[in-house]
Amino acid sequence: MDLLKLTAVELAKKIKAKEVTVMEATQAVLDQIDKVESQINSYVTVDREGALAKAKEVQKLIDDGTLTGPLAGVPVAIKDNMCTEGILTTCSSKILENFYPTYSAEAVCNLEKAGAVIIGKTNMDEFAMGSTTETSAYGITRNPWNTEHVPGGSSGGSCTAVAANECFFALGSDTGGSIRQPSSFCGVTGIKPTYGTISRYGLIAYGSSLDQIGPVAKDVTDCATILEVVSSYDKKDSTSVQREEYNFTEALVDDVKGMKIGIPKDYFGEGLDCEVKEAVLNAAKELEKKGAIIEEFELGLVDYAIPAYYVIAAAEASSNLARFDGVKYGYRSEDFDGLHSMYKTTRSQGFGAEVKRRIMLGSFVLSSGYYDAYYLKALKTKALIKQEFDKAFAKYDVILGPAAPTTAPKIGESLSDPIKMYLGDIYTISVNLAGLPGISVPCGVDSKGLPIGLQLIGDCFKEKNIIRAAYAYEKTREYVGPYDK
Amino acid sequence: MANIISDETIEYVGILAKLELSPEEKEQAKKDMGSMLDYIDKLNELDTSNVEPMSHVFPVQNVFREDVVVNGDDRENILKNAPEQKDGSFQVPKTVE
Numbered sequence: 001m002d003l004l005k006l007t008a009v010e011l012a013k014k015i016k017a018k019e020v021t022v023m024e025a026t027q028a029v030l031d032q033i034d035k036v037e038s039q040i041n042s043y044v045t046v047d048r049e050g051a052l053a054k055a056k057e058v059q060k061l062i063d064d065g066t067l068t069g070p071l072a073g074v075p076v077a078i079k080d081n082m083c084t085e086g087i088l089t090t091c092s093s094k095i096l097e098n099f100y101p102t103y104s105a106e107a108v109c110n111l112e113k114a115g116a117v118i119i120g121k122t123n124m125d126e127f128a129m130g131s132t133t134e135t136s137a138y139g140i141t142r143n144p145w146n147t148e149h150v151p152g153g154s155s156g157g158s159c160t161a162v163a164a165n166e167c168f169f170a171l172g173s174d175t176g177g178s179i180r181q182p183s184s185f186c187g188v189t190g191i192k193p194t195y196g197t198i199s200r201y202g203l204i205a206y207g208s209s210l211d212q213i214g215p216v217a218k219d220v221t222d223c224a225t226i227l228e229v230v231s232s233y234d235k236k237d238s239t240s241v242q243r244e245e246y247n248f249t250e251a252l253v254d255d256v257k258g259m260k261i262g263i264p265k266d267y268f269g270e271g272l273d274c275e276v277k278e279a280v281l282n283a284a285k286e287l288e289k290k291g292a293i294i295e296e297f298e299l300g301l302v303d304y305a306i307p308a309y310y311v312i313a314a315a316e317a318s319s320n321l322a323r324f325d326g327v328k329y330g331y332r333s334e335d336f337d338g339l340h341s342m343y344k345t346t347r348s349q350g351f352g353a354e355v356k357r358r359i360m361l362g363s364f365v366l367s368s369g370y371y372d373a374y375y376l377k378a379l380k381t382k383a384l385i386k387q388e389f390d391k392a393f394a395k396y397d398v399i400l401g402p403a404a405p406t407t408a409p410k411i412g413e414s415l416s417d418p419i420k421m422y423l424g425d426i427y428t429i430s431v432n433l434a435g436l437p438g439i440s441v442p443c444g445v446d447s448k449g450l451p452i453g454l455q456l457i458g459d460c461f462k463e464k465n466i467i468r469a470a471y472a473y474e475k476t477r478e479y480v481g482p483y484d485k
Numbered sequence: 486m487a488n489i490i491s492d493e494t495i496e497y498v499g500i501l502a503k504l505e506l507s508p509e510e511k512e513q514a515k516k517d518m519g520s521m522l523d524y525i526d527k528l529n530e531l532d533t534s535n536v537e538p539m540s541h542v543f544p545v546q547n548v549f550r551e552d553v554v555v556n557g558d559d560r561e562n563i564l565k566n567a568p569e570q571k572d573g574s575f576q577v578p579k580t581v582e
Contacts, residue, residue, distance in 0.1 A: 102563075196543065303527065306524075328563075328566065342578050347503055361518060377529075382539045418521075435543065
């Protein structure tokens with residue numbers, strides 16, 4: 001049996017049945033890390049000793065019947081923007097090069113309570129600002145399908161760790177597509193839930209009104225299971241939502257008869273790669289064969305989502321990142337003259353170019369005289385975009401489209417032209433603005449052998465619709481990883 | 486480029502953002518911000534005169550709770566990551582002469 005090919009849920013079952021021990025599973029993942037990490041660089045930190053010690057502890061709790069859940073004993077990777085008590089948490093930035101949190105994010109606590117074993121912290125674009133995992137202060141991450149290509153971002157390391165079998169599942173975060181786009185590029189499945197579903201407590205903030213944590217895994221069953229374990233109402237997060245139900249796994253049913261699926265024409269126009277288009281439309285046909293009702297429609301305002309997003313996200317980032325000043329934690333510059341000079345040199349030396357670019361833009365759009373023209377205008381645009389989705393979901397259960405306009409670009413091709421890179425988020429960004437849930441599921445490879453992702457979007461709190469559609473689609477094909485070729 | 490960013494603007498934004506940019510970084514920032522604003526100006530095509538700005542997607546009300554202390558004195562943990570500390574406080578360069 002090749003342990004590493006198992007999904008998280010399959011592994012937990014085997015552990016429960018005493019066919020595999022937690023230590024064996026943890027060791028298998030650590031061995032795989034030793035084998036591939038020099039080519040991929042999924043991790044900023046691998047916590048070998050911590051993981052092995054935890055594995056022993058969890059095994060005991062499984063043996064004595066304390067831990068019985070569907071993720072007990074399963075090794076997990078955590079994106080490096082979630083606080084993990086005692087484990088270095090850098091946000092892939094120099095400014096947090098020495099930050100050891102004294103508490104864990106609520107989502108991480110929920111996983112630990114369920115008996116998951118933390119292997120380490122995954123690489124990302126610095127402060128989650130980027131679409132390629134090339135802006136990390138700790139080196140780029142490479143796509144395991146072809147190491148000359150990027151893995152996408154910002155949760156690039158989480159997605160490559162899953163694809164390259166360096167963990168059994170991972171947590172990522174999604175502010176404008178940062179789970180769905182790299183999932184698409186790496187051929188894995190990732191969900192961004194409805195805003196407020198998973199606590200943001202302990203998630204280092206980028207754009208607080210947009211940020212959501214979500215699962216990345218090999219299949220839809222894993223993702224629904226992880227989502228069920230990680231979601232919770234949390235008083236420590238003021239935007240946490242008390243939901244009526246959290247039983248996402250109930251939607252793992254291979255039945256889409258009568259489900260109404262809308263395909264936005266605006267998602268299939270200029271800029272969409274023809275191989276991606278074909279694969280996504282083929283996926284729609286598979287769902288149609290299973291009884292779903294597929295219809296094209298006009299979504300509207302698609303071109304306005306990216307400019308609105310960059311104003312809002314940059315504004316929130318400029319405010320959120322004000323806390324990194326060399327006083328309370330992280331890096332402090334050594335050459336300064338007085339307090340203000342210390343703030344300035346610390347921040348100038350600690351942040352990378354893309355982070356500075358967004359802080360500057362955010363400071364500008366919030367500044368006196370420009371606030372109405374840019375920031376308020378963007379918030380009004382957001383309201384209009386939300387209305388467009390409300391209209392669509394009055395007619396459809398699910399919206400279907402690509403997760404990204406192309407497959408993974410080559411390393412080094414994206415950063416030179418920021419606006420072009422931002423345009424790559426065109427299908428994912430509006431979902432964050434409207435607070436909706438979205439999932440990316442693999443739906444084929446292009447002629448270069450790079451994975452293509454299908455995106456399914458649901459109305460707020462309707463994760464079950466997208467999980468059901470994704471599950472039914474997934475049943476029509478086999479999971480193929482980069483090393484199964 | 487429709488939006489020309491002046492040296493004064495970059496200087497001012499640098500103060501707001503608490504960033505010290507080298508002359509090269511300033512030139513690059515002027516260009517980057519100009520082209521981003523050109524792109525963002527696309528929003529002006531939309532008539533939003535009768536639209537309420539939406540800061541939160543769900544209707545939110547203030548959440549009240551009793552003011553009860555649930556965490557203890559966590560000073561040691563809070564100071565654990567401080568670059569410099571003294572007498573149980575964060576230490577910073579002298580600010581008042």
